[in-house]
Amino acid sequence: MFSLNNKTAIVTGAGSGIGRAVALTFASAGAHVYVTDLNAGNAESTVEEIKQSGGGATALLCDVSNQEAVVTAFQTIGKIDILVNSAGVSHIGRADNTSSEDFEKVFRVNVQGVYNSLYTAIPLMKTNGGGAIVNLASIAAVVGLSDRFAYSMSKGAVYAMTMSVAKDYISDNIRCNSISPARVHTPFVDGFLAKNYPGKEKEMFEKLSKTQPIGRMGTPDEISKLILYLCSDEASFITGNDYPIDGGFIKLNS
Known part of the structure; x- marks a missing residue:
């Protein structure tokens, strides 16, 4: 179950944290993983760990907030079966003390970055006959968190983009879901x-x-296992959904 043999996967932000765990999990399931990150050292470290375990991986250095860079990087791959949009930044602040510069930085990475990856990967998936996409949203998309104004904005946008993509490309055999982790x-x-x-x-x-x-x-490995399921053929009937993985935060904190 949950085999990704012969699948090609792109995981953004795969040099550390959740993205790294996803890359390792995907490789162990048989995928060739393109470890996409802005930090060359982190990307190469993830690739090396995968290769030491007998998996297949390639470092792909890319600033997801730069559409031209994303297009150039992704098109060198050609065949894309799976896209996981994990790259992101956080920010602490409220509406009245978040600077325009900080707001725009969060938007460029967390929103524009996801859009750029979708914009580039979807045509390649259509050519390939379909694919699976998972975007990392957050509990911040659906509940109020103190001092997380810009971050919450960005994750609400990720949730909305997920639903839109799922609707628009269902006839192209492209599934799109999101997950919403807590801490x-x-x-x-x-x-x-x-x-x-x-x-x-x-x-x-x-x-x-x-x-x-x-x-x-939660642990990055726990998050990666849910993403593996959503990107596997076992989840072929699932699209247009967001999955909280939050230790009960949303439903049990009220």
């Missing part, structure tokens, strides 16, 4: 705590973990 323990979380709560990292980690009713953060 996931990634290197970003550790860096955030070190920067904003020096000396109190452990205390704040526990506090953030307990905001999920399940009592802990």
Whole structure:
């Protein structure tokens, strides 16, 4: 089950965090993974780990916010069966203290970046007879989170784009879904705590973990397993849906 043998997958933001876990999971399931990232060292590190485990992977250096760069990079691949839009940035702030520059940065990466990848990959999938797309939204798309104005905006847009693509390309055998994680323990979380709560990292980690009713953060590997299912042939009847993976946050925190 969940074999991706002979599949070609692009995973953006695959140099670290959730994207890296997805790339490793896909490779272990038999896909050749194009590890797409802005950071060459991170991309090569993911590729090396995949190859050491006997998998197939290629580093693809690309700034997803630059449409010309995305088109050039993706067209060197040709056949695309799977696209996972994982690249993204976070931001802390409210509507009245988020600068225009910060707002635009979040938009360029989290919204424009997803659009650029969809814009480029969908025609290639149509030529290939179909494909599967998973976009990373967030619980921030559907619930109010404090101090996450720009981030919430961007993930709401990801959710809306997912539904639109699912509707528009269903007759082309292209499935499109999104997932909405709550807090996931990634290197970003550790860096955030070190920067904003020096000396109190452990205390704040526990506090953030307990905001999920399940009592802990998710792991990148747990997220990657859901994405694997949604991109596999076993999920061939699933499109146009968003899947919370949130330790009960949305339904049990009210």
